[in-house]
Amino acid sequence: MAYVPNRLRQDPQYDLFLQATVGDDVRGTSVTVLSMLARLGVDPWVEAATLTHLKEVVARQRLEALLGRFTDVPLFGPALDMAVSRLIACLPRVGKDVPTPRPTAISIYWLVGIGLLLAYAGLQAHGN
Numbered sequence: 001m002a003y004v005p006n007r008l009r010q011d012p013q014y015d016l017f018l019q020a021t022v023g024d025d026v027r028g029t030s031v032t033v034l035s036m037l038a039r040l041g042v043d044p045w046v047e048a049a050t051l052t053h054l055k056e057v058v059a060r061q062r063l064e065a066l067l068g069r070f071t072d073v074p075l076f077g078p079a080l081d082m083a084v085s086r087l088i089a090c091l092p093r094v095g096k097d098v099p100t101p102r103p104t105a106i107s108i109y110w111l112v113g114i115g116l117l118l119a120y121a122g123l124q125a126h127g128n
Contacts, residue, residue: 014048017090022083023073033087036070052091059091060084 018034025031037044047066051059064084067075075083 010045011049013092014045014052017048017051017087017092018044020087020090022067022070022087023075025072031073033090036073037066039072040066040070042066048091051088056088060088063087 018032018037020033022031022033022036033048034044037047051063054062064080067073067080067083
């Protein structure tokens with residue numbers, strides 16, 4: 001899928017992560033990752049992009065530290081570990097063990113054909 005930021009230049013590939021629920025705050029209001037990061041004074045899209053491009057172990061540590069600073073939804077022990085695992089799974093898999101696409105045979109034939117056409121055009125230009 002092509003990269004298409006919305007009009008606010010916020011990348012939609014992070015929507016699943018940013019809209020994921022962290023838990024309920026002390027007033028019983030459901031808190032998303034987006035609102036948690038905003039309450040912490042962290043740009044949600046920058047943080048999502050940063051977490052996406054980190055190795056999973058480092059991303060888990062960073063997200064755990066953010067959740068630890070967020071006292072509106074108290075998470076401790078196993079609840080914290082489960083929340084971190086659930087939220088990390090919502091991040092896009094950009095750069096994380098995703099195989100690099102290989103050129104197909106058709107694209108290789110096109111490249112060879114274009115190369116031959118350019119060589120032919122170059123020879124014609126020098127011959128005249």
